[in-house]
Amino acid sequence: MSPDLEAAIASWQSILGDDGITHEDARIDAYARTTQASATRPGCILFPTSKEQVQEIVRVASKNAIVVYPISCGKNWGYGDACAPTEGAAIIDLGRMNRIVEVNKDLAYCVIESGVTQRQLYDYLNENNTGLWMDATAAGPESSLIGNTADRGFGHTRYGDHVQTCGSMEIVLADGSILNTGFGHFGNAKSEHCYPYGVGPFMNGLFTQSNYGIITKIGLWLMPEPEDFNFFYFQLKRHEDFEEAVNRLRPLKLQGILDTAIHIGNDFRVLAGSSHYPWEEADGKTPLPNDLRMKLRQRSTMASWQASGSISGTTGAVRAGRKALRKALRGLAVPKFLNDRKLALAENASNWLQRFGIGDNLAWRLEVVRPNYDLLKGVPTPEPLNGAQWRLRNPPDGEPGDPLNFGVGLYWVSPVMPMEGAEAMKVLKIVEPIFTAHGFDMIVSFILLTERSLVAIFNVAFDKNVPGESAKASDCYEDLVDSLMEHGFPIYRAGLQGMDRIRANHSTYWDVATEIKKALDPLDIIARGRYIPPLP
Numbered sequence: 001m002s003p004d005l006e007a008a009i010a011s012w013q014s015i016l017g018d019d020g021i022t023h024e025d026a027r028i029d030a031y032a033r034t035t036q037a038s039a040t041r042p043g044c045i046l047f048p049t050s051k052e053q054v055q056e057i058v059r060v061a062s063k064n065a066i067v068v069y070p071i072s073c074g075k076n077w078g079y080g081d082a083c084a085p086t087e088g089a090a091i092i093d094l095g096r097m098n099r100i101v102e103v104n105k106d107l108a109y110c111v112i113e114s115g116v117t118q119r120q121l122y123d124y125l126n127e128n129n130t131g132l133w134m135d136a137t138a139a140g141p142e143s144s145l146i147g148n149t150a151d152r153g154f155g156h157t158r159y160g161d162h163v164q165t166c167g168s169m170e171i172v173l174a175d176g177s178i179l180n181t182g183f184g185h186f187g188n189a190k191s192e193h194c195y196p197y198g199v200g201p202f203m204n205g206l207f208t209q210s211n212y213g214i215i216t217k218i219g220l221w222l223m224p225e226p227e228d229f230n231f232f233y234f235q236l237k238r239h240e241d242f243e244e245a246v247n248r249l250r251p252l253k254l255q256g257i258l259d260t261a262i263h264i265g266n267d268f269r270v271l272a273g274s275s276h277y278p279w280e281e282a283d284g285k286t287p288l289p290n291d292l293r294m295k296l297r298q299r300s301t302m303a304s305w306q307a308s309g310s311i312s313g314t315t316g317a318v319r320a321g322r323k324a325l326r327k328a329l330r331g332l333a334v335p336k337f338l339n340d341r342k343l344a345l346a347e348n349a350s351n352w353l354q355r356f357g358i359g360d361n362l363a364w365r366l367e368v369v370r371p372n373y374d375l376l377k378g379v380p381t382p383e384p385l386n387g388a389q390w391r392l393r394n395p396p397d398g399e400p401g402d403p404l405n406f407g408v409g410l411y412w413v414s415p416v417m418p419m420e421g422a423e424a425m426k427v428l429k430i431v432e433p434i435f436t437a438h439g440f441d442m443i444v445s446f447i448l449l450t451e452r453s454l455v456a457i458f459n460v461a462f463d464k465n466v467p468g469e470s471a472k473a474s475d476c477y478e479d480l481v482d483s484l485m486e487h488g489f490p491i492y493r494a495g496l497q498g499m500d501r502i503r504a505n506h507s508t509y510w511d512v513a514t515e516i517k518k519a520l521d522p523l524d525i526i527a528r529g530r531y532i533p534p535l536p
Helices: 003-016 025-031 051-064 118-127 145-150 182-186 241-254 267-274 290-300 315-329 340-354 360-375 383-389 421-438 469-486 496-502 508-520
Strands: 044-046 068-071 090-093 100-104 109-113 166-172 178-180 214-221 228-236 262-266 305-313 336-338 408-413 416-418 443-448 453-463
Touching: 003 044, 003 051, 003 090, 025 044, 051 068, 051 090, 051 166, 051 214, 100 118, 109 145, 145 214, 166 182, 178 182, 228 241, 228 315, 228 360, 241 262, 241 305, 241 315, 241 421, 241 443, 262 267, 267 290, 267 305, 267 360, 267 383, 267 443, 305 315, 305 360, 336 340, 340 360, 360 383, 383 408, 383 453, 408 469, 416 421, 421 443, 421 453, 421 469, 453 469, 469 496
Parallel strands: 044 090, 068 090
Antiparallel strands: 100 109, 109 214, 166 178, 166 214, 228 305, 228 336, 262 305, 262 443, 408 453, 416 453, 443 453
C-alpha cells in the first residue's frame, strides 16, 4: 500500500468510522470480481451514508491524489461489474445511501438516492398503494436505478430511455462542491423534477457515460397504472422474416401506436433464458451443432425469432393498437395478446394439467413469457439473468442469483443501427461468423427502443471455470466491437475492455470531452479512464 493511500485511508476512517471503510483482503477480493476475462483490484472500499460524506471523500482523494470509483450497487454485469478501469482505486460504494426521498403521486415522479434498488422502489410503490409503475431493467431486483441511468441503460416501458425521463440531478464534483442540474440549483423551484432542462445549458447528459462527477440523488418519472394493458407475443418461423418484421413495426413506433420497447430475440436468446447448454447431447462440442439446435427448436415449438411488447392506455386505445398490430403483421405473423386475467387463467390451467403429467409445453411457454410480461409492467425480475449461465458446466439450481458467485462469464455487445430491417441483417452477417469462429453461440435480442433506432444486445456467454475460455471470449468481444465499429455500427455502451476501442477514432468529440474533464476534475481522480480518456 502506498503512503498516499495509507494517509487517505486514515482520513477517510475519521470521516466514515470503522464500519465505513475496509481494506481487508476478503472484501477487496469480492469487489475485484467480474464476469469479464480480467479485473482490476481496488485499494479499499468506502461506504458513505450521505452526500456530505461523499464530499469529504473526494476532498481527501484530491489532497492525496487517489483515484476513486463510485458504484451504486456494483451490478453492472457484463460491462465491468464493480471494477474500476484502473488498479488500486478506492471504490465508493453508495449502497448505504438508499433513501427514497419523495414520491409525488399526482405528478408521478420519485426522488431517490444512489443506492436505491429496483426491488426497493417497486416494493415502496406497491406497499403505499401509489397506483404508479416504475420502469424496470433486466439487471435483476437488486440492481440500482441511478447506476443504470448514469450508464444510459434502458428499460422496457414507454419510459425506457431513463436519461430522457429524469428530473434534476444532485452531483458531487471533484472539489467537493455540489452541482444541482436543471432548476435544482435555484433551491426553491417547484418544477425541479417536472421540467428537466431548467434554464441555461442542459447538463444532465454530461454526467451520464462520463466521469465528471458522482451522482448522489436524482428525480425519476413514474407512470400512472393504465386503464388497460395487453402484452403481445409473436413468432417468426423463417430467419429472413426478421427483416420484414422490423420494417412493418417501424411505422407503428413512429406513430406512437407502439410506445414501449419491443424485443425480437433469436432462438438462442430463449434457450439461454430458459435452459442451459446441452453439453451431453452436444457431446461437448461448441458452438451448438445446427442439427441439435433445430431439434431443440422443435422440442419447444420455438421459432427462429420470438418477439414481444405491450400496448397500454385506455381500453379503446388498446383495442385500436391491437388492430393496428394485427394489420401490420398480416401474412407474416399472428400476434397473441395477454392481460392479467388471461395470464392467470393460463397459469392455473398449466398447474392443473401438470398434475396429470401433461401440459409441459404450456408451462415452458409461460415460463418464457412471465418475466417479459412483468418487465413491461415495471416489475423487476431475476429471470433474465439466467441467460448469463448458458455455458456453465455446473449451473446452480433455483434462481440465478449473483453471476459472480458461479464463475459466469459474460460480455455484452450492443451496437445501434437505424430501424431498418436491411441494416439489422447487415449486423447479423457481420457478427455471426465471428461468434462461430471463436466457438460461441450468437445469443441476441434486437430492441426497438426509440422511434427510429434499433439496439442489438449480443452476449458472449462463457464459463470462467474452464481454462482458456476467458481468453477466447475476450478475443471474441474485441473482434465483435472492432468489426461493428468498422462497418458503422458503434456500440451504445462500453464495458471496461471496450473503453479504449470506443475512443480509438481520436475525434474532436473526445478532445472536447477531455477539456471538460480538465475543467471539472483536473487531477483526474473520479473514475479515471471511464469513457473519458485518462488525462496525461
